[in-house]
Amino acid sequence: MNFKDKIKALFHRSQLSEETFEELEDLLIEGDIGASIAFEVVDTLKNVCRKEGISTPEEARGKLKEILRPFIKIADFDFDDKRLNIVLILGVNGVGKTTSCAKLARWAENNGIEQPIIFAACDTFRAAAIEQLKIHGQRLGARVIAQQHGSDPGAVLWDAIDAARKNNARLVIADTAGRMHTRADLLRELEKLDRVVSQKAGDVSYQRLLVLDATTGQNAMRQAEIFNSSVKIDGVIMAKYDSASKGGMIIAVSKQFGLPTVFLGTGEKYGDLEPFDIDRYLDDFVGD
Ligand SMILES: Nc1nc2c(ncn2[C@@H]2O[C@H](COP(=O)(O)OP(=O)(O)OP(=O)(O)O)[C@@H](O)[C@H]2O)c(=O)[nH]1
Ligand SMILES: [Mg+2]
Known part of the structure; x- marks a missing residue:
């Protein structure tokens, strides 16, 4: 059972x-x-x-x-239609960051946020990551701002904000690299992205969403702890909440770190992203 x-x-x-x-x-x-x-x-x-x-x-x-x-702390996806919204998608390797970027763009469009939506390919660590985001961009009609493999993620974000300003875009979604050699490396990279946002973007709405893989239990708790103690995380996307996930981690990250789950990833398709609903969640977790 x-x-x-x-x-x-x-x-x-x-x-x-x-x-x-x-x-x-x-x-x-x-x-x-x-x-x-x-x-x-x-x-x-x-x-x-x-x-x-x-x-x-x-x-x-x-x-x-x-x-x-x-x-259970709850928070809606915070979108301000008067300003540029910059969303940084964070998390360790393979949790579902790039897929979550794509799903978030689809969700945004379905919820009245107009194109152009801009993807920033800030995962410059893997060449394939840039390609993957470009394919999503093509399919979703979103613009992808990318540089070469190995380039500075801060520079990519800088370009993406530029492009957003020029094209009157309301939403920039930045994919980031999941590597985490040390906490100091992570901190340095994220601080740099923060600096780009504060220097370049001016009056913006800025959110950092941490993607956790719901099937990884205690590992995910450890990731939440490391990220949350390094930078301020605004909310969680709980990916892979479908299939094998048990779901209690949503309560654990909320109680332990004060992190609200903003979205659930419920599959591999673009439409498989749901805003977190506490009643449905509780019915699902303990039965109704
Ligand atoms: N079932 C299920 N699979 C998911 C979900 N989100 C992502 N995946 C799958 O998880 C795998 C990894 O997803 P990616 O989006 O590439 O993960 P990532 O964090 O960007 O990975 P790296 O860039 O390698 O760090 C892919 O096979 C996705 O299809 C989800 O909500 N449900
Ligand atoms: Mg990725």
């Missing part, structure tokens, strides 16, 4: 016993919520159930949702 089936089965039992709470604790940990949060949540739930005389798993599930809800 996968995680979601197990949690559903737990709440479909007829009795709420001490054993149910113990199993719930284990299941929440298995679901990537983190051990300390699982203990805290189940303790609170036990107390609430005792105090309110709750005896059925079904009612306990409702209470569990109420307890989890305040842990």
Whole structure:
């Protein structure tokens, strides 16, 4: 049984016993919520159930949702149609950054943000990364600003902001390299991109979105910790939330680092990006 089936089965039992709470604790940990949060949540739930005389798993599930809800910070994608919006897509290798850039452009267009939307190919580390973004740009009708493999990501962003100003674009989406030799390297590169934005762009709306792979559990927590302690992250795109993902990490990154999940990546197609919806998420995580 996968995680979601197990949690559903737990709440479909007829009795709420001490054993149910113990199993719930284990299941929440298995679901990537983190051990300390699982203990805290189940303790609170036990107390609430005792105090309110709750005896059925079904009612306990409702209470569990109420307890989890305040842990989850939410934020919409922040788009200001009066200004230029610059979105930096960050994250380690292979989490889904480039795909998320493409999906975000499609989502933006579907939500009334007009072309030209500009992609900045700031992942200059891999030659193939630039090509990949160019292909997405062609398919999506977005303009791609790129330089050669190995060039300075800051210079690419600089050019992209220039192009946005000239073409009256409202949205620049910057793909970045996922490599992370050391925290100092990461910090230096991101500080440089920040400097470009502040020097070049002037009055803009600027967001840094961290892409995490929902199937990687504790690894993703570590990535969130490193990025968040290096630069200010505004929100998370939880990619690969489809299929094997258990989903508890959304609560964990929110509670631990104060990071809201802004979008869920739910597949490999352009349309597979959904704004985070807390009710749907809770129904999905503990069943409805
Ligand atoms: N199932 C699923 N697959 C995804 C999702 N997002 C990305 N992928 C897949 O994950 C793989 C890596 O995606 P990329 O967008 O290339 O990841 P990246 O972070 O840009 O990778 P690097 O540039 O190598 O650091 C690709 O095969 C994508 O199709 C998602 O939401 N769901
Ligand atoms: Mg990439």
